[in-house]
Amino acid sequence: MNKRGLGVGLVGSGFMGKCHALAWLNVAAVFGDVAAPRLVALADATPDLAAQKAREFGFAESTGTWRDLLQRDDIDIISITTPNEFHPEMAIAALEAGKHVWCEKPMATSLAAATSMRDAASVAGKTAALGYNYIQNPLIRQVKALLADKVIGDINHVRFEMDEDYMADPLTPFTGRSAASAGYGALDDFGVHPLSLILTLLGKATRVFGDMRKPYATRPDGKGTRAVDNFDIATALMELEGGAQVTLSCNRSAWGRKGRIFMQIFGNKGTLAYDQERLNEVQLFVNDGPVATQGFRTIISGPAHAPYGRFVPAPGHQLGFNDLKTIECREVLRAVAGEPAHLISFAEGLHIEATVHAIARAAAEGRWLAVG
């Protein structure tokens, strides 16, 4: 990796914009093996906000026009953290301008647009990575290694749940989030996170069934109530390439759940379980040794789970959500350098999008459908 760090342009300055900024700020200090990225410029549609956030996040310049970033020779990579509907135009333009792209999930609000993004990445030959940071948890990598080593044998059954409660209150007013333009609801709003874990750990879906529900048919809109367009609850049944069956349940109206992604992977030798609300723990059961002392063991993250040790040299001290993004950033740098990287590419992301759309259509038609 060259001594002069990559030049970074950031588009967007909200939740994930800040998360990307922190990752770019930290990656060199945490990992110690890459040149510090240069935080060149931040773009936000509101110029004043762009200027303020650039100052806060440590970017040298700011602009109200994201296309400005594409013109600059000192920018090598574009972080895209805008609302989903803007991803395709921005990512494709950036790739066409010869930039690497690190774009937040999901790719787009239509399969056609996501396909265009994949195609643009393919033509450009640049790094085109998606922001699926939950796969970056060192313990998720540990799970991947355990699965590869067949520690729990061949997988036959899998369950994923993803639950939060930001839509749980029926009195939460109608916003764009409940409009058809925002997509299907829980399924693509955050269901893509478990889908990214399924893809990473277990492989591609071949057939799916779906069921989507509206817990609240209407929401208040100031004047009265307005019909909700999309689905706060989504359930999918899936078959994977290897034959395993998956049940996926998503609920963004699940009171009390704050960031739960509960995963259970059943194999013919053992079981793995994980809850994102306790992201520093994973549960492993192996059918091994005397029955009287078998049990699920709680593995606590530590330096044995790379790259945990880059953050803290002592086990059990715990990583947080933003740390996962820093790990992802390091993987993006690997990809840019042409090294093998643990990432969801646009090509792989397209499979996730295709799965989402297949589930939604299967739900509407009440029958199993093939993916892709």
Add this chain to the structure above:
Amino acid sequence: MNKRGLGVGLVGSGFMGKCHALAWLNVAAVFGDVAAPRLVALADATPDLAAQKAREFGFAESTGTWRDLLQRDDIDIISITTPNEFHPEMAIAALEAGKHVWCEKPMATSLAAATSMRDAASVAGKTAALGYNYIQNPLIRQVKALLADKVIGDINHVRFEMDEDYMADPLTPFTGRSAASAGYGALDDFGVHPLSLILTLLGKATRVFGDMRKPYATRPDGKGTRAVDNFDIATALMELEGGAQVTLSCNRSAWGRKGRIFMQIFGNKGTLAYDQERLNEVQLFVNDGPVATQGFRTIISGPAHAPYGRFVPAPGHQLGFNDLKTIECREVLRAVAGEPAHLISFAEGLHIEATVHAIARAAAEGRWLAVG
């Protein structure tokens, strides 16, 4: 309730036979408000075993012929704990002989037979109760009360999982349990337990979808391998009368799970969660009070949850599996006395059976089906 206790005949002396026997032995001492049942006779197909178990369990007499019990005037109620395939003939004969019947779940291996049992109970006008003891947990009754009081509001989404690992080892030899004659597999083998909880707490299913899987296509049978007929893994999607959606996952090949029935009930004001592997705890989240101190609370069973206090006057000391049967036994006595009882009757049990068969057919046909 009269001073002279009910005369009891027990058919079967295995796992559930002993469980019924202990319930009959304990019910008067635990509750203190019923006359002690008279343990008249125990029937088991093997006369010597019947004699031995009668001695152990405290029954006065024994027989190798279960019909003997029906002839006796000093027997008022028959506990049926034989393999499922014998339930219909025994239950119907007992009812026709004017006996009350307490029969282990599930009712039968065919819907037709279960329907005959329901009809026989209806004609006989006797108590005809099923052994769905998980609904007897004082904390499940507490959940029922919380639901009735709308503490978590209107229910929109529900998840049930039931998992054990007695079929998890692919080297476990082929037995009758894997044969078509034993039924569908996980779905009716133990999936009826969560179905009994769903029925009790949330109401009847109207439409279902299903998916059933064989983790192991064959099992060893001494000479080589034999094709497995039924499904160790079953998943169902359900709609309930009230409109709530249910996802039910059953896996009897789930390594490390020993008696897990994990239930999550989501309402518009809160959430309830419960795990049968920790049957003395229930989790309750209510959207109430300052957000900064909201959280799932772990309620530990105690005298505030009747009839816990009949077993131990101090909270947190914990009930066990067999205690639930004793509670069920007290409910059976209530039913016999013509009092309102918290039980699954043959009529209600038939709904569970109909649901099971609908799920299996929906799985085969890959589409939603109405129940009943």
Add this chain to the structure above:
Amino acid sequence: MNKRGLGVGLVGSGFMGKCHALAWLNVAAVFGDVAAPRLVALADATPDLAAQKAREFGFAESTGTWRDLLQRDDIDIISITTPNEFHPEMAIAALEAGKHVWCEKPMATSLAAATSMRDAASVAGKTAALGYNYIQNPLIRQVKALLADKVIGDINHVRFEMDEDYMADPLTPFTGRSAASAGYGALDDFGVHPLSLILTLLGKATRVFGDMRKPYATRPDGKGTRAVDNFDIATALMELEGGAQVTLSCNRSAWGRKGRIFMQIFGNKGTLAYDQERLNEVQLFVNDGPVATQGFRTIISGPAHAPYGRFVPAPGHQLGFNDLKTIECREVLRAVAGEPAHLISFAEGLHIEATVHAIARAAAEGRWLAVG
């Protein structure tokens, strides 16, 4: 064991009286290898109550005079479940009358009286066992086996906590429980339970230090307030014969704790942890295998942990508090039959009493004291 079961006389019919009665009722049915005890007579100071409880619990006769039980030839063993202050007189008289004795913990309210009980047992040559039922948990036996097998190596440090909240409310009125005559408070009221576990699992204490506290100096007594005599909170530091150090914390005013006995045993190869509020689980950590997959494993009780299987043949179904007493009853029958039994004898119980008194004195004097 002879065919005719032991004749039982029960003194007391409260919390523990009922618990003993249930154990006597169940022991033969559960274990299947002992003759059913004969429930001969129940004594309670109030004759009517004695009669009522005898009926409920299944005892053939009742009396208002406990000494009546000692006269009867058809009674072999006396269960003593009266308030602690009555234990010495009753136990000694029973032993002198040639009866076996099963007496609830603790032995007595003075060390002198406990010593007399030990002496009477020694002279009588009869079984004289104490009701320390927490040591009967199959998982506690499993812990004992793991310790004996040095699975966690040599023990150097141990922590026990015992907490309940029946004295947590400062508005709970003054009762005899807070009077000097009831003893030291938390230390002997229930601290003897962890002491019984320490003795059973780890051996005798040699030196102790103590600290006892009154969270509430006074309690309401109807007219106003009354000074509390004893200590709802007690802490002890102990050295054991083998050199291990123990910290014991007891709090009967611990809001939210219902029956917590949290135990942590640290060895040079691993750690064991257990919480009585989840009595069907034990935690085991062993320094073994790759660090990346080490962790505390949660062992769930099952047939691999004898005698769990006598209650339920399937794992994970859970035992309850009363089941532990039935196991203890089986051990008492073993002792009576002259077989090795897993019990706390009067001689061993005296060590617990001596430890309690030494801790209390050490607390008063603010220095380490030798035990015994």
Add this chain to the structure above:
Amino acid sequence: MNKRGLGVGLVGSGFMGKCHALAWLNVAAVFGDVAAPRLVALADATPDLAAQKAREFGFAESTGTWRDLLQRDDIDIISITTPNEFHPEMAIAALEAGKHVWCEKPMATSLAAATSMRDAASVAGKTAALGYNYIQNPLIRQVKALLADKVIGDINHVRFEMDEDYMADPLTPFTGRSAASAGYGALDDFGVHPLSLILTLLGKATRVFGDMRKPYATRPDGKGTRAVDNFDIATALMELEGGAQVTLSCNRSAWGRKGRIFMQIFGNKGTLAYDQERLNEVQLFVNDGPVATQGFRTIISGPAHAPYGRFVPAPGHQLGFNDLKTIECREVLRAVAGEPAHLISFAEGLHIEATVHAIARAAAEGRWLAVG
């Protein structure tokens, strides 16, 4: 706060050096309300290492001589992260040079040296803060607020445990850590963390008792074995100003514990519990509402717990260990700006040191001692 950020000099580049560096890197971007600190220079005794780490951590310059930092006008504050024995000389010199000081805990290896540090800070009138970052957890601040609001009433009893396993293996070779020069062992090595929480949440200790143990009398030293000087296990009993009693247990040879600080605070209305190994959760029990639904509630950290929302705007996404240091850094900036800050000052830190030494002396003398 002025527009030009504070100039920072960092001494030390190990575990805590990196942790400070990350905090300085992140504080402005995370909080958005402070000027970005200028990372001026990093000092490490090894010049090459200093240069390398300066590059990695983003410091403009480096030096092998820490006193160089004190000469520079462009440095306003010195982060001290060297081994404990160097703290006094460095901190005092920095204060005398007119710099603010942020020094890692504990202060020093002798009470005299710590007192000199406190005196130097008093004379200098500069910010002199200690690196007790566990008190910075937003949930710990929430606990502090709950205590101040008397949500669990008046506190009478407290338990703290701090356990890790980096000294658990008896085969771990003798290092400086086991030498007398390193201090008492577990008590000051990490026991000061719970002491910082006790001081922050509950107030000062007035009297203490102690007990310190060596689980392994010797450790291998290459040639054979060498006697261990200090104590891997330490227990303290404490009385606080307000009258509450505290039991503190520390064990750095506790197999399986990775970063456990388990805290239980008992009041006359409720209980709070917290485990540092799950730093995003706190447990609260309040005696309020119907007994049947009382229970410990698990509060998951979120934006309701400031300043969590500065890191992630969504609840349940979790903070990590390094985030706590960033929060602490923001408090240091507050202190420098003359604003009220949530920090342990040198003056307060001296109380922690005095408590440590009193516990050690009490352990040696086997009696209660006053603190200070």
